[in-house]
Amino acid sequence: MTQMPAPQAFADPAPLTIATCIGMVFDIAGSSGMVVLDAAALDETGAHPDPVVASAGSVGSQIKMRVGSTWLIANIRSLKLLDGHADRIAAQVDFLGEGDEEKLTGKLYNFRRGVTRYPVPGCMVYPVSSPDMKQIYAADDRAHIEIGTVYPTRDVRAALYVDALLGRHFALLGSTGTGKSTSAALILHRICEMAPQGHVVMIDPHGEYASAFRDNGAIYDVSNLQMPYWLMNFEEHCEVFVTSSGSEKQIDADILAKCLLMARAKGRLGQEITKLTVDAPVPYLLSDLTNLIGLEMGKMDRAGDTAPYLRLKTKIDEIKADPRYGFMFSGMLVADTMAGFLQRVFRLPGDGKPISIIDVSGVPSEITSVVVAVLSRMVFDFAIWSRGEPKRPILLVCEEAHRYIPNGDKIDSSVGRILSRIAKEGRKYGVSLGLITQRPSDLAEGVLSQCGTIIAMRLNNDRDQAFVRAAMPEGARGFLDSIPALRNRECIVCGEGVAVPVRVSFDSLEDARRPASDDPVFSKLWRETGGEDEIIARTLKRWRAQGR
Numbered sequence: 229m230t231q232m233p234a235p236q237a238f239a240d241p242a243p244l245t246i247a248t249c250i251g252m253v254f255d256i257a258g259s260s261g262m263v264v265l266d267a268a269a270l271d272e273t274g275a276h277p278d279p280v281v282a283s284a285g286s287v288g289s290q291i292k293m294r295v296g297s298t299w300l301i302a303n304i305r306s307l308k309l310l311d312g313h314a315d316r317i318a319a320q321v322d323f324l325g326e327g328d329e330e331k332l333t334g335k336l337y338n339f340r341r342g343v344t345r346y347p348v349p350g351c352m353v354y355p356v357s358s359p360d361m362k363q364i365y366a367a368d369d370r371a372h373i374e375i376g377t378v379y380p381t382r383d384v385r386a387a388l389y390v391d392a393l394l395g396r397h398f399a400l401l402g403s404t405g406t407g408k409s410t411s412a413a414l415i416l417h418r419i420c421e422m423a424p425q426g427h428v429v430m431i432d433p434h435g436e437y438a439s440a441f442r443d444n445g446a447i448y449d450v451s452n453l454q455m456p457y458w459l460m461n462f463e464e465h466c467e468v469f470v471t472s473s474g475s476e477k478q479i480d481a482d483i484l485a486k487c488l489l490m491a492r493a494k495g496r497l498g499q500e501i502t503k504l505t506v507d508a509p510v511p512y513l514l515s516d517l518t519n520l521i522g523l524e525m526g527k528m529d530r531a532g533d534t535a536p537y538l539r540l541k542t543k544i545d546e547i548k549a550d551p552r553y554g555f556m557f558s559g560m561l562v563a564d565t566m567a568g569f570l571q572r573v574f575r576l577p578g579d580g581k582p583i584s585i586i587d588v589s590g591v592p593s594e595i596t597s598v599v600v601a602v603l604s605r606m607v608f609d610f611a612i613w614s615r616g617e618p619k620r621p622i623l624l625v626c627e628e629a630h631r632y633i634p635n636g637d638k639i640d641s642s643v644g645r646i647l648s649r650i651a652k653e654g655r656k657y658g659v660s661l662g663l664i665t666q667r668p669s670d671l672a673e674g675v676l677s678q679c680g681t682i683i684a685m686r687l688n689n690d691r692d693q694a695f696v697r698a699a700m701p702e703g704a705r706g707f708l709d710s711i712p713a714l715r716n717r718e719c720i721v722c723g724e725g726v727a728v729p730v731r732v733s734f735d736s737l738e739d740a741r742r743p744a745s746d747d748p749v750f751s752k753l754w755r756e757t758g759g760e761d762e763i764i765a766r767t768l769k770r771w772r773a774q775g776r
Contacts, residue, residue, distance in 0.1 A: 248269060248272065248273070248354075249266075249269065249352045249353065249354055250265055250266055250269040250270055250273060250284060250285060250291070250353055250354060250355055251263050251264050251265035251266055251269070251285075251291075251317075251319070251352075251353040252264055252349075252350055252351060252352055252353055253293060253347045253348070253349050253350060253351040253352075253353060254318070254349055255349065256346055256347065256348070256349065259322060259323055259343075260305070260320065260321060260322050260323065261302070261320075261321055261323070261346075261347075262318055262319065262320055262321070263291065263302070263304075263318075263319045263321050263353050264310060264316050264317070264318055264319075265285050265307075265316070265317040265318075265319055265353070266315065266316065266317075267314075267315045267316065267317055268315060270284065270285040270317070273285070273355050276355075278357055278358050279358070279380045279381065279382065280355070280356055280357055280358045280360070280361055280380060280381055281355045281356075281357050281358075282380075283380050284355030284356065285304070285307075285317070285319070285355070286304065286307075287304055287305070287306060287307060287709060287710060288303065288304065288707055288709070288710045288731060289303070289304050289355075289356070289380075290302065290303055290304075290324070290356040290360075290361075290364070291304065291319075291321065291353050291354065291355060291356060292336065292353070292354050292355075292356050292360065293347050293351050293352065293353050293354070294329065294351070294352070294354075295326070295345050295346070295347050295351065296345060297328065297329055297331075298326045298327065298328055298329060298344070298345070299326060299327050299328075299329050299336045299360075300323060300325075300326045300343065300345075300346075300347060301323070301324045301325055301326065301327070301336075301339070301356065301360075301364060301728075302321040302322060302323045302324060303321060303322050303323075303324055303707065303729070304319045304320070304321055305319075305320045305321060305322055305709065306319070306320045306709065307319050307320075323343050323346075324341070324364075324728045324729070325339055325340055325341040325342055325343070325364070325727070325728055326339070326340065326342070326343060326344060326345075327339035327340070327363055327364070335359060335360075335363075336359075336360045336363050336364075337363055338363075339363045339364045339366075339727070340727075341727055341728055358381050358382075358383075358384065361378055361381050361384045362381075362384050364727075364728065365378050365384055365385075365386060365387070365727065365728075365730055367385075367387035367389070368727075370389050370391065370392075371389065371390045371391055371422065372387040372388060372389050372390060373387065373388050373390055373415070373418035373419060373421075373422055374386065374387050374418070374735075375387070375388055375411075375414060375415060375418060375732060375734060375735060376732040376733050376734040376735045377732065377733045377735075378730055378731070378732060379718065379731040379732065379733055386721070386726075386730055386732040387726075388415070388681070388721070388725045388726060389724070389725050389726070389727075390419065390422060390423075392680065392681070392724040392725050393680075393681050393724065393725035394621070394623055394660035395655055395660065395680070395724070396655060396679070396680025396681065396723070396724045396725075397651060397654070397655065397660060397661040397662070397663075397678055397679045397680055397681075398660075398661075398662050398663075398679055398680065398681040398682070398683065398723075398725060399629075399662070399663040399664075399665070399668070399676055399679040399681070399682050399683065400412055400415070400662070400663070400664045400665075400683045400685070401664075401665060401666070401668045401682065401683065401684045401685060401687065401692070401696060402666060402684070402685025402686060402687065402719070403666055403685070403686055403687055403688045403689070403692075404666050405716070406685040406686045406714070406716050406717070407685065407716045407717035407734065408664065408666065408685055409436055409437075409627075409664075409743045409745040410717065410734075410737055410742050410743060410745070411683075411685065411717060411719065411734050412625070412627070412664050412743075413437060413440045413441075413737060413741065413742060413743050414734055414735060414737050415683075416428065416430070416441075416583060416625065417440075417441075417444075417737070417741055419582075419623070420441075420444050420445070420582050420583055423582060424444075424578065424580050424582055425577065425578045425580075425582060426575070426578060426582035426583075426623070427574050427575045427576065427578065427582060427620055427621065427622045427623065428575070428582055428583040428584065428622070428623045428625065429573060429574065429583075429584045429586065429603065429607060429622060429623070429624050429625070430583060430584065430585050430586065430624075430625040430626075430627070431586050431588060431600050431603065431604075431624075431625065431626045431627060432585050432586060432587045432588065432589070432627055433588055433589060433596070433627055433628045433631065434589055434627070434628075434745075435449070435587045435589035435590075435744070436627075436743040436744050436745045437585045437587075437627075437743045438585050438587055438744075439740075439742070439743065439744045440741050440742055440743045440744075441583055441585050441741075443740075443741075444580070444581055444582070444583065445581050445582075445583040445584065445585050446572065446575065446581050446583070446584045446585070447585050447587065448572075448573065448584060448585065448586050448587065449586075449587035449588075449589070449590055450552075450554075450555040450590040450591060451555070451590075453555050453556075453586070454555065454558075454561060454565070454569070455555065455556050455561075455569065455599065455602065455603075456511065456556070456561040456562075456565060456566070456569070457514070457556050457557045457561065458492075458509065458510065458511045458512055458561075458562075459509050459566065459569070459602055459606065460598070460602055461506075461507040461509075461605065461642075462484075462485055462488065462506045462507050463642045464598050464601055464602060464605075464642050465484060465488060466481050466484060467595075467597070467598050467601075467641070467642055468543075468547065468595055468598055469484060469540055469543050469544055469547075470484060470540070470543075471539060471543055472536070472539060476536065479536050480536045480539060480540055483521065483524065483536055483537060483540060484521075484540055485506050486524070487517055487520040487521050487524060487540075488506050488512075488517060489504065489505075489506045490520050491512040491513065491516045491517040491520055492504060492506070492508060492510045492512045494512065494513075494516050495510060495511050495512050495513075497510050497511060497564060498510045498511075498512065509566055511562055511563065511564050512562075513562055514544060514548055514557065514559070517544060518541050518544050518545065521537050521540050521541050521544075522537070522541065524537060525537035525538070525541075550592075552592045553592065553595070555591075556595075556599070570606070570610060572584075573586070573603070573606075574607070574610065574620075574622055576620060586603060588600065597631075597632060597641055597642075597643045598642065598643070600626075600632055600643045601641070601642040601643035601646055604624060604626075604643065604646045604647055604650065605642075605646045607622050607624050607650070607659055608646060608649065608650050608654065608657070608659055610622070611654075611657035611658050611659045612657055615657070619658050620658070621658035621659070621660065622658065622659055622660070623660040623661075623662060624650065624654075624659060624660065624661055624662070625661075625662035625664065626647065626661070626662065626663055626664065627664045628664070628665060628666075629647070629663040629664060629665040629671060629675075630665045630666075630667045630668070630670035630671050632644060632647055633647050633648060633663075633671055633672045633675050634670060634671075634672060635669065635670050635671060635672050635673060636672070644672065647661070647675075648672060648674075648675060651674075651675050651678040651679070652678060661678075661679075663675070663676075663679060667689075667692060668687070668692050668695045668696055668699075669689070669691040669692045669694075669695040671695075676695065676696070676699045677698075677699050679699070679723070680723050680724035680725070681721065681722070681723035681724050681725035681726070682696065682699060682700055682721070682722055682723050683719050683720075683721050684696050684700075684708070684711055684719060684720045684721075684722075685711075685714060685717075685718065685719045686711060686712065686713075686714040686715075686716070686718070687711050687712065688712065693708075693711055693712065696708065696711070700722055700723075707720045707722065707729045707730075707731060708720065710731065714731075715733075717733065717734045718731065718732065718733050718734070719731070719732050719734065720732075
């Protein structure tokens with residue numbers, strides 16, 4: 229780095245600005261640069277009543293510099309003492325955008341992203357004020373939702389542009405205990421308020437969100453989901469019915485494909501379709517499937533060849549008899565109820581309840597991923613096959629996304645493949661994906677980079693932080709460095725959904741609209757006694773009758 233000249237007082241050439249000069253531009257390189265700040269000037273601004281001015285010079289804060297008739301805004305990424313000068317601080321900055329300067333007052337207005345003209349070394353630097361922040365983060369006339377307050381201001385509202393947020397997918401990331409579930413509920417509530425006739429499907433693996441959306445959403449669990457088994461495609465059938473591995477797995481799959489196609493063809497609807505495929509969502513009877521497997525097995529000459537057929541038949545009979553699978557494999561779900569199912573789950577029409585909460589906490593763990601795969605694929609397939617019809621875009625929100633799209637050399641589950649495909653291609657067909665996870669590093673590589681907007685809450689794990697840093701744009705790096713230091717219910721938002729990267733303190737949410745995700749208060753609950761016998765009796769009754 230070039231040697232800094234001997235310290236000298238930074239003059240303020242702009243008496244009309246509301247704050248004194250705090251430094252000067254020292255080095256410029258593309259989208260970033262280096263600014264030398266005056267420690268004495270920063271001490272002076274630290275006592276300013278405006279909290280934005282008072283925070284000037286800290287990591288993550290904004291500064292401005294005059295370039296011609298515009299104000300150029302930059303974000304401070306890092307700080308260090310300048311070699312040999314204890315009263316000079318070198319700050320690495322990223323340029324965010326620029327706004328016009330009002331001639332009489334020096335105020336900033338008409339802020340926009342990007343840089344038209346860069347400053348030259350020696351250009352004076354000033355702190356950004358709350359009025360400046362209002363101009364920088366003011367929402368324009370695009371459809372938007374307000375989710376909180378821009379840090380460190382008290383009244384500057386932070387907005388997300390809904391069309392950009394949903395059109396390019398989004399991800400909400402944060403360690404356990406940071407307020408992630410409440411923040412997700414807040415964002416979804418704001419979307420539902422803006423679009424009461426919208427179409428939102430949320431996969432809820434822990435049963436947290438039903439209490440938050442009881443008034444403005446449709447709640448489905450194993451007691452009322454009634455998702456017909458025949459909606460599964462062949463790949464999903466294999467995940468449920470094929471239990472073998474290695475070379476035997478392919479043999480079992482071939483037998484299942486042949487018998488499944490014949491079973492679909494036996495039904496009235498199947499007979500009407502001339503080019504029926506094994507993936508077509510056509511009703512069939514499970515008894516027809518097992519009978520056909522038995523007939524195929526009867527054609528075999530040697531007893532040893534019957535093992536694959538017996539494996540399939542035994543597994544299907546086992547699932548039919550298990551009451552835990554009744555929500556999906558019941559004999560009552562053989563009628564053609566596909567249209568009604570899509571209307572209910574996709575909120576078509578919404579009837580003022582635009583969000584479906586699909587509580588899969590009661591689904592047997594062996595088929596949870598298949599249930600999520602079917603729901604996700606139905607969203608995507610509906611969007612594909614409804615091309616040419618009036619558009620009905622759908623937002624699919626997936627909580628605990630790392631469980632379904634795990635990182636690894638190859639995604640080998642149907643749910644991982646369909647969610648990855650939605651991430652890559654969904655926006656072409658009007659399907660938006662919202663991923664919520666506490667472990668972004670466990671997500672499949674490339675999925676996070678498909679999310680145009682990233683909402684990052686505090687992440688405690690170094691690996692997670694590095695993963696998010698790699699997925700975020702270069703201009704947000706100064707904000708990223710503050711992720712480990714974020715307080716609960718604070719976040720960094722960057723990407724398509726905001727004009728420029730922003731640190732946000734989320735709004736509070738009323739108790740009735742919060743998810744049931746609060747941590748137990750051990751010190752209080754462990755003082756409560758009495759009624760333990762009744763608690764155990766009621767618990768055992770529900771436990772043993774889990775098939776409902």
